[in-house]
Amino acid sequence: MHMWVSGKNPSSNCLRVLPVIILYDNSGVSARRTRFELNFQPPPIFRSHQPSARMKFPHLLLLLLFAIPAQAQDTVIRAGTIIHPQDGSVSIDQKITVTNGRITAIEDWSGSMDDSVTDLSDRFVMTGLFDAHSHMALVVDKRYDGGNYYVTGLLNPTAYRAVQGVANARNMLESGFTVIRDIGNNGNYADVAIKKGIDEGFIPGPHMETSGRIIAPFGAQFHLQPEKPGLGNPEYFFADGVVEIMKAVRENLHFGATFIKLVIDDQRYIYSVEEIRTAVREAELAGTYVSAHCWTEQGARNAIAAGVRSIEHGPNMPDEVLQMAKDAGVFLVGTEFTTAGLAWADPTADISAFEAEHLQFVDRLRRAYALDLKIVYGSDAVFFDAEKGRAYESFDVLHSWREAGVSNADQLKAMTSTAADLMGMSDERGALAVGLRADIIAMPANPLDDTNALYNIDYVMKDGTVYRHPGSH
Ligand SMILES: [Zn+2]
Structure with a gap:
């Protein structure tokens, strides 16, 4: 059975005005990580016509669209251990009350356990991951692209990539990621379409920040040939000089970017401080910020000097440049690839080359951590594994963080509160606190002891709606 449900909290009576779409298809076996099975209780208007409380329509495809009246009912969770990643503290046996998508109370447990209480008394509970x-909407196909994605981008139209993105977003949410920052390579704004579908309740997925098209010097991350220079579009938005950059930023914002992503330095010619500063100014005038892909030391120096909010990747940052980033308040989203992750797309290549690159990232993370730079977790996961799913690949990046000696508590902080700071949403998400949105996850083992516990997250609530609970997968 494949079922999509949104807008209805299956473990409580919290009702909201949102469309509910249900697809029943008892045709076969579901993939382990994509199955979403719940004992769905139809709302009262349908219950009176149903002989059984549980809807069963074998071999039938049923599409229902209806709105449910809003009611300000509470969801009460009994949490065995709450983890607060912002300071690594815990609180034991707590009662969390959720009203209209927000946390309205956190207090010592009292009262009696009945069917209305979500029982997470044997779970480790924390805010959702970033x-x-x-x-x-980028799924690199290793049949075509060895360590690149140029051909993948040519063969797969935006509509198909949006479909892939829907599956990836759902997998990320059900695995515990309640916020993702989508940082480009989405064809012609597939990221914006996916975000819209999630925000409107048509599809399950994390809250998304979207960069739209990546803005970069001519060629961006590709190596084109002169007869077909246009093939880099729409994957990238080539913009050279301050006038083109100003126009590119404005067009990107117009089409739905919530922040701006630049690729600074993947060609011999790289963005100057003046060019980057133009993008920063335009973004700030629109109330947002710039994130900069920097692979070279000079690229990182230019980006820091120009006032970007974050550096992405940054494998070639000596201590002096890391210190510059710290002094300027720049976040580092280091995407510390594992050797296996780097080798995945190109199994024929010499693995020792990937090992060296992986170790370079680990060393850079270790030094950034020692300098107390604001480090944020970012996976750069771009592959597809039908068995494991996109989130599994994302979690694998934590192997590099453990190797770099980052404590479990600080790994969790980089996946929550520091990430929320980067995205400017600390007053909305990134902590389990009264007044914030109810983004809540839980798991059987303690991630403060070992963040491998995150692979087994089995409860996910976003904005007060439950998308996964123990036993639902
Ligand atoms: Zn990336």
Whole structure:
């Protein structure tokens, strides 16, 4: 059975005005990570016509669209251990009350356990996770692209990539990521379409920040040939000089970017401080910020001097440049690739080359951590594994963080509160606190002991709606 449900909290009576779409298809076996099975209780208007409380329509495809009246009912959760990643503290046996998508109370447990209480008394509970460097609508196909994605981008139209992105977004949410920053490579604004579908309740997915098209010097991250220079579009938005950059930023914002992503330095010619500063100014005038892909030391120096909010990747940053970033308040989203992650797309290549690159990232993270730079978790996961799903690949990046000696508590902080700071949403998300949105996850083992516990997250609430609970997968 495949079922999509949104807008209805299956473990409580919290009702909201949102469309509910249900697809029943008892045709076969579901993939382990994409199955979403719930004992769905139809709302009262349908219950009176149903002989059984549980809807069963074998071999039938049923589409229902209806709105449910809003009611300000509470969801009460009994949480065995709450983890607060912002300071690594815990609180035991707590009662969390959620009203209209927000946390309205956190207090010592009292009262009796009955069916209205979500029982997470044997779980470790925390705020939802962030992946600050993700690409929902990029699935690199290793049949075509060895370590690149140029051909993937040519063969797969935006509509198909949006479909892939829907599956990736759902997998990320059900695995515990309630916020992702989609940082480009989405064809012609697939990221914006996916975000819209999620925000409107048509599809399940994390809250998304979207960069739209990546703005970059001519060629961006591709190596084109002169007869077909246009093939880099729309994957990238080539913009050279302050006038083109100003126009590119404005067009990108117009079409739905919530922040701006620049690729600074993947060609021999790189963005100057003046060019980057133009993008920063235009973004700030519109109330947002710039994130900069920097692979070279000079690229990082230019980006820091120009006032970007974050550096993405940054493998070639000596201590002096890391210190510059810290002094300027720049966040580092380091995308610390594992050797296996780097080798995935190109299994024929010499793995020792990937090992060296991986170790370079680990060393850079270790030094950034020692300098107390604001480090944020970002996976740059771009592959597809039908068995494991996109989130699994994302979590794998934490192997590099453990290797770099980052404590479990600080890994969790980089996946929550520091990420929320980067995205300017600390007053909305990134902590389990009264007044913030109810983005809540839970798991059987303690991630403060070992963040491998995150692979087994089995409860996910976003904005007060439950998308996964123990036993639902
Ligand atoms: Zn990336």
